[in-house]
Amino acid sequence: MLTIENARVDMGDFTLSADLHVNRGERVAVLGPSGAGKSTLLAMIAGFQPLSDGVIRWQGTVMPNDPADRPISMVFQDNNLFPHLTVAQNVGLGLRPDLRLTAEDTSRVGAALARVGLGGKEGRKPAQLSGGQIARVALARVLLRDRPLLLLDEPFGALGPALRAEMLELVGELAAETKATFLMVSHNPEDARLMSDEVILVEGGTAHAPVPTPEIFANPPDALRDYLGG
Numbered sequence: 429m430l431t432i433e434n435a436r437v438d439m440g441d442f443t444l445s446a447d448l449h450v451n452r453g454e455r456v457a458v459l460g461p462s463g464a465g466k467s468t469l470l471a472m473i474a475g476f477q478p479l480s481d482g483v484i485r486w487q488g489t490v491m492p493n494d495p496a497d498r499p500i501s502m503v504f505q506d507n508n509l510f511p512h513l514t515v516a517q518n519v520g521l522g523l524r525p526d527l528r529l530t531a532e533d534t535s536r537v538g539a540a541l542a543r544v545g546l547g548g549k550e551g552r553k554p555a556q557l558s559g560g561q562i563a564r565v566a567l568a569r570v571l572l573r574d575r576p577l578l579l580l581d582e583p584f585g586a587l588g589p590a591l592r593a594e595m596l597e598l599v600g601e602l603a604a605e606t607k608a609t610f611l612m613v614s615h616n617p618e619d620a621r622l623m624s625d626e627v628i629l630v631e632g633g634t635a636h637a638p639v640p641t642p643e644i645f646a647n648p649p650d651a652l653r654d655y656l657g658g
């Protein structure tokens with residue numbers, strides 16, 4: 429279980445508070461108006477933004493200070509690939525930051541790439557891939573890292589609807605295979621309907637406790653109603 433206890437992040441004149449928990453294995457969409465603090469919530473959990481107050485635990489244990497030591501994989505909108513490295517190297521970084529991959533590492537990288545549909549593309553550079561393929565590389569890295577908590581900050585925002593739906597399905601499959609819990613920021617309520625069990629609404633400086641997805645869409649609070657456009 430992810431537990432966020434009376435946590436607060438202060439950034440200049442912006443403050444985000446959260447007091448909530450997410451059960452293991454849940455698929456959570458993070459929704460809310462632009463600038464409300466959705467990315468800040470993920471940065472808080474990942475350890476990129478220090479807490480001014482409160483504590484964050486995973487399975488009852490306080491998260492280590494260093495983001496690299498947290499049981500987390502994160503995917504950003506730009507899919508954070510290095511342009512000068514090959515697909516295999518970009519994925520291999522998830523295993524060994526110094527890229528000194530053993531033969532076993534290399535075969536695991538190959539298997540992860542094959543799992544996301546990129547078999548045979550190991551030697552390409554990101555510039556030689558389509559947007560959907562780049563997203564798949566980021567997911568292969570997540571698969572390989574095999575961390576129990578997956579944070580996705582609008583990873584497929586640049587993709588068209590059909591491709592986005594395909595990628596969401598793949599995320600769902602990978603999360604189920606690795607038994608990961610995931611939180612995904614989305615600007616698209618349809619994405620939330622498609623892939624989430626619960627929704628965390630972020631608005632007014634607060635990340636609210638998760639509500640079951642069908643429930644929140646059946647009876648949207650004002651902030652979500654505005655966000656849904658009426």
Ligand SMILES: Nc1ncnc2c1ncn2[C@@H]1O[C@H](COP(=O)(O)OP(=O)(O)OP(=O)(O)O)[C@@H](O)[C@H]1O
Binds near residue numbers: 439461466467
């Ligand atoms: N480094 C910073 N210093 C001060 N304020 C910041 C900083 N980064 C972001 N903010 C502010 O914090 C607030 C929350 O930003 P955040 O990126 O978390 O929102 P968001 O809900 O993810 O927005 P969007 O949907 O537009 O991506 C915004 O008002 C933003 O202007």
